[in-house]
Amino acid sequence: MTKEQKNLIIGTLVALAVFGSVAFFVVKAIVHKVGDVAPKVGITTTLTYEQTPIIIKSMRHIGEWEFMTITDEEVVERTRKNLILSDDKLVRIYYGTLRLGIDLEKLKDTAISIEGDSISILLPPVQLLDEAFIDEALTKTFYESGEWDNKTHNEMYAEAQSIMIRYAMNDENQEQTRQLAETQMRQLLQGLGFRHITIRFESR
Amino acid sequence: MRSVIAFILAITLITPLFCGCQKQDGTADDDVNAIPLLANHIQQCSRLYTTEYRIHKVVMVQADKQLETSFLGVGFNLPLGERRLLIPMEATLKGYIDFSNFSEDDIETDGEKVTITLPDPEVMLTSSRIDHDGTKQYVSWYLSNFDTSEQTAHAAKGRQDIINKVKNDSRQKRHIVESARQNAANLLIPFISRMGFDEQNITITFRKDFSFENLRIKTD
DSSP states (O other): OOHHHHHHHHHHHHHHHHHHHHHHHHHHHHHHHHHHHSOOOEEEEEEEEEOOOOEEEEEEEEEEEEEEEEEEEEEEEEEEOOSSSOOEEEEEEEEEEEEEEEEGGGOOTTSEEEETTEEEEEEOOOEESOSOOBBGGGOEEEEEESOOOHHHHHHHHHHHHHHHHHHHSOHHHHHHHHHHHHHHHHHHHHHTTOSEEEEEEOOO | OHHHHHHHHHHHHHHHHHHHSOOOOOOHHHHHTTOOOOOOEEEEEEEEEEEEEEEEEEEEEEEEEEEEEEETTEEEEEEEEOEEEEEEEEEEEEEEEEOTTOOGGGEEEOSSOEEEEEOOEEEEEEEEEEOTTTOEEEEOTTSOOOOHHHHHHHHHHHHHHHHHHHHHOHHHHHHHHHHHHHHHHHHHHHHHHTTTOOGGGEEEEEOTTOOGGGOOEEOO
């Protein structure tokens, strides 16, 4: 191949490249301009919430005295292996508020003994006041690929619940709750006129 | 020379790709690796929960798809398919008395008689639970099902609906306040009577200017 032939080929390729780029921008500009006047076609979603009543399913009297609130967020994830396609994955963040305290309805008849201005009281053990502490409607889906069934959602909820209980019900938190309960109870008893106060807790 | 040609071809092919694409956020894999910092915190408090309400609600969502177009300046919609979702859910509301600022000044006693002035009752949404087994969706076969993220977003709307209805329903609020008061008295009177006071000499009151309209609903 002669030098002139080589230069001709290079010149042609450069011209094609420049022409290609210019043509692209021209076509893009035309499409953009025409798009403003041409009829628009689009798919829309009409979202309607039916107004449904709220029903009070039950009402009960309780006597839960809460001394410590633990707000917790936990990530729970599931992965499903696929043979050909990439794995399915679901990552969710659960929000829970755990309440530690004492259940006054568990106070025994023999729990209080009085002698003059002295009182001794045996309080029920510090416990998690309610097992239903996750606000599931606030759960965030951080990542989702593939379809997931109800069973998986229930399992993930149970796992989040279990992680949160392990986090909240440690010895340190239980001890601190006992101290707070004692301070509060002492204040109430002092207000009632008792001067010598002994407060103990039942063991779990 | 070949490298010059390759460079020109590469520029020609790559330029439209950059110009034609919208800037996208991080890929899904990036997102999975960037789970936000989770918050955990512990707070001291003193709340006496006296009443628990379990509230049931079914969230009904209709998210039908339509083709929106126009011809000769007249716009019209063509139905494309149906997407319906039913989510039964349950929320727990608890009425309570907040003793955080309660002090000896709120207890008056002359040895025989005792009067306790309790803080105002409040209400808190303590949990919500989606009935996954009871969740139903009716979707045209050629449209996609409601995914987990969509379902939870609709359940959050249902949760907010429960809060709004309790907030705006005077009868409901009056009932919650009265039962919170009554149950607090029912709980505290026997407790105090076991400390040597005659039940008839124990008075549990709330501040007089509190109206059920002032009831606060906490949703933390």
